[in-house]
Amino acid sequence: MAELEKIEASDRVYSLNLGPQHPSTHGVLRIVLDLDGEYIIKADPVIGYGHRGHEKMGENRPYKQFLPNTSRMDYLSGMLFNHGFVLAVEKLVGIKVPERAKYIRVIASELNRISSHLLWFGTYLMDLGGFTPFLYAFDDREQILDILDSITGSRLTYSYCRFGGVSRDVDLKFIEMTRAFLKRMEKRWADYDSLVTKNVIFIHRTRDVGVIDRELARQYGVTGPNLRACGVAFDVRRSEPYEVYDRLDFEIPTGTKGDALDRYDVRFKEMQQSCRIIDQALDQLPEGEFLTPKVPQKLGPPKGEVYTAFESARGLTAYYMVSDGSPGPYRCHIRVPSFGNLNALNDVLPGTLVADAISILGSIDVVIPEIDR
Amino acid sequence: MKIHDIEARMRGKFGDLPLKRDETGVTGASWSIAVPIGDLRDAATEFNAAGFFLESITALDFEDTFELVYHFNCFEPGSRAVVRVLCGHDQVPPSICDIFRGAAWLEREVHDFFGITFSGNVDMRALLLPEDADYYPLRKTFGKVGAYHKREVIYG
Numbered sequence: 001m002a003e004l005e006k007i008e009a010s011d012r013v014y015s016l017n018l019g020p021q022h023p024s025t026h027g028v029l030r031i032v033l034d035l036d037g038e039y040i041i042k043a044d045p046v047i048g049y050g051h052r053g054h055e056k057m058g059e060n061r062p063y064k065q066f067l068p069n070t071s072r073m074d075y076l077s078g079m080l081f082n083h084g085f086v087l088a089v090e091k092l093v094g095i096k097v098p099e100r101a102k103y104i105r106v107i108a109s110e111l112n113r114i115s116s117h118l119l120w121f122g123t124y125l126m127d128l129g130g131f132t133p134f135l136y137a138f139d140d141r142e143q144i145l146d147i148l149d150s151i152t153g154s155r156l157t158y159s160y161c162r163f164g165g166v167s168r169d170v171d172l173k174f175i176e177m178t179r180a181f182l183k184r185m186e187k188r189w190a191d192y193d194s195l196v197t198k199n200v201i202f203i204h205r206t207r208d209v210g211v212i213d214r215e216l217a218r219q220y221g222v223t224g225p226n227l228r229a230c231g232v233a234f235d236v237r238r239s240e241p242y243e244v245y246d247r248l249d250f251e252i253p254t255g256t257k258g259d260a261l262d263r264y265d266v267r268f269k270e271m272q273q274s275c276r277i278i279d280q281a282l283d284q285l286p287e288g289e290f291l292t293p294k295v296p297q298k299l300g301p302p303k304g305e306v307y308t309a310f311e312s313a314r315g316l317t318a319y320y321m322v323s324d325g326s327p328g329p330y331r332c333h334i335r336v337p338s339f340g341n342l343n344a345l346n347d348v349l350p351g352t353l354v355a356d357a358i359s360i361l362g363s364i365d366v367v368i369p370e371i372d373r
Numbered sequence: 374m375k376i377h378d379i380e381a382r383m384r385g386k387f388g389d390l391p392l393k394r395d396e397t398g399v400t401g402a403s404w405s406i407a408v409p410i411g412d413l414r415d416a417a418t419e420f421n422a423a424g425f426f427l428e429s430i431t432a433l434d435f436e437d438t439f440e441l442v443y444h445f446n447c448f449e450p451g452s453r454a455v456v457r458v459l460c461g462h463d464q465v466p467p468s469i470c471d472i473f474r475g476a477a478w479l480e481r482e483v484h485d486f487f488g489i490t491f492s493g494n495v496d497m498r499a500l501l502l503p504e505d506a507d508y509y510p511l512r513k514t515f516g517k518v519g520a521y522h523k524r525e526v527i528y529g
Binding site: 047048051053055056059060091092217218219220221227232234238239240303304305306307308309316318320322323324326328330331333335339340343344346347372373 | 425451486500515
């Protein structure tokens, strides 16, 4: 016993690789943890396992050919990334979008946001040891995938938006399916609330765990639900409204402490707000064209640059493109939200238990292929 | 509005000339300011003191120079501002990772892609590329590219 006490603290430290093939890292992420017993004293996320060079690909092909790449960065909110890219190019070239197309895009984007949050909801609770919510969440998510499948033809990596509109009009069947989904979810939110939100085990695993406060969020550029959980009502849909978001009535849910429970609450309420947005957009959906017929095959944008921000399921995302007047961008940079959100773990994880690390990692909802690009 | 405060401070520090307003909204920012490489840290310190966060750092590769582009934003509507720094191909810009903690990774990413080293950032390990990568993929001399321009071709 006396000998044990003589061992220096630095000798007691050992390193643990969390990942890259860990079930709760949701993608190929590795975090090198330095541990003192069960406590983390240093965390170093190692990323880049899924780097495919999307920015380089953007630079050596025309804008239109890059369109399918966009939804493969954040594959869980592919529609939102696809949407943001056409917004950027339309702004650069100066293409007008018909009203109907704007509404269709908003409906599709919000459906995708719900499906992304539902997947997070299911997998996060499974990480914490609850298997049942996962099955319910995936059942609901399946409904959205069916709805989006009927208009886009794909289940995950949608390439639905076009410069000047969308590739296919929505029909009555789509509207019926979406309305049925909204009706179904009304009851589901109450079920989830009593099944999960009030579950005492869940509360103990999340309350006061992994606090990201306002200052830490600002230092690391944390955005999206993770930022709103600490009480900052910052949402690109409100601060720089694009498409028809300024005509729709919705709230920006915020938390107070910025712990894992607040992040859960914010996402949970965000799904309900997305339902509200879809409901209003369906009501207002005008007749008319879904695609501008006048967009040329080969785009010739003016020289200069464009920066377009939009709210993906994980936060502020932006496309930054520099044009030299040719049909493809000279430089194509993508600002992704998970980059800053994951980076903040450098400061959040030290001092917490390994078991909490799983809870924290799940609660910030990172998608690794989006960071790696 | 923080964006007006910081604009006044920038004008006071660097004069009116390098600051360009964008009325069209295409660049997504209210204004951009061209700052000499030696004053980059001063500019970043101002933004930090005014309560802004660092949205992104990226670089542009031109035949005659690199250009570093810093996007700052704060939690208020329409408050984005851009700091642009010309950085010669052989120059070493100062790091701002002690001002904005999130800058450390962003600078590592720029180093990965362009081979620009930031003085003061102690951790310049590869972030997205393999550990042993000895190439800089987003330089225009790497792989298949459309064109390699001088800066004036695009920005006049």
